[in-house]
Amino acid sequence: MIVVMRPDATKQEVQHVVKLIKEMELKDHVIEGTDLTVIAVIGDDRKKDGSVLEGAPGVDRVMKVLAPYKMAAKETRSGKKTLIDIGGGCVFGGKQVPVIAGPCSVEDEEKIMVAARAVKAAGAHALRGGAFKPRTNPYAFQGHGEDGLKMLAAARAETGLPIVTEVLTPSEVEMVSEYADCLQIGTRNSQNYKLLEACGNQPKPVLYKRGMSMTLDEWLQAAEYILAAGNPNVILCERGIRTFEDHTRNTLSLSVVPELQFRTHLPIVIDPSHGTGHARLVPSMAKAAIAAGCDGLAIEMHQDPQHAMTDGAQSITPEVLTELMGQLQRVAEAVDKECIPGAAAAV
Ligand code: PEP
Ligand code: MN
Secondary structure (H helix, E strand, C coil), X not given: CEEEECCCCCHHHHHXXXXXXXXXXXXXXXXXXXXXXXXXXXXXXXXXXXXXXXXXXXXXEEECCCCCCCCCEHHHHCCCCCCEECCCCCEECCCECCEEEECCECCCHHHHHHHHHHHHHHCCCEEECECCCCCCCCCCCCCCCHHHHHHXXXXXXXXXXXXXXXXXXXXXXXXXXXXXXXXXXXXXXCCCHHHHHHHHCCCCCEEEECCCCXXXXXXXXXXXXXXXXXXXXXXXXXXXXXXXXXXXXXECCCCHHHHHHHHECCCEEECHHHHHCCHHHHHHHHHHHHHHCCCEEEEEECCCHHHCCCCHHXXXXXXXXXXXXXXXXXXXXXXXXXXXXXXXXXX
């Protein structure tokens, strides 16, 4: 922390701040400038409450210097990215940019199998599908629960694609973890800290979506809950945020990609489906995301979007996915990455 004193602060006020810093078991370094005095606080102040100093007489403002997220911060791994292998050769954080594709929800045994075959044939690298659906409306389809997980497991058995599926409550984490290769935490649960901790306490990687009104700092601090609970395999997923803009379902903030690459070692996945809400916008934003340097994509695909039970409007068809995979490969090459359809990661 840096404490900036007011220009008219007295020597006694400076001394009082120094005393408060010492009481916090931190060290002080007073720098007297020509116009004002600043005090550098030395030591790990992340667990200290800076507002104590902010309220002291003569203090103008207190600035945090250390990132409040210790384990997620890039420095923690000396700038090295974390590689996260969700199975089936699908690795996030390396040279290859994997694509997770599949329907919004698992609708029935046959449909998820047809979708899985299409995902595989298009060359995407993992299968998504919600068995537990977090719906805005309580009367809307809530998913098939454990039966849906079994359907996903059957699709994995046939295609070899690892499965990514959402978990809604801490009490269901163990069960979902038994079936899934990667657990998804959705935007509506992004600050459900008990769920984050529970996902931190199980062995499978986590695809952790940004809250729709979360700042980057809040997102990384929340990711820290999963890391601090013991699970190092956290993949961040930007899925769009709420803004005044209404031509899209959400505003897909692609500038988080380079910013997160700067701040954290965790892989970053972009979801252009929830990020736009319109299938026609998905291919462009998927290509833009790879151009921006993302480590993976999560895309909703449905063989019959007009009859999809959830999120049909933003689901691309297998034909569009197949064409897109070829384009993604070319964009990836332009930014020294790979997005090879059907390929296991070369990291
Ligand atoms: C989903 O992936 O289908 C989903 C519900 O996503 P989000 O949490 O981003 O809305
Ligand atoms: Mn969806």
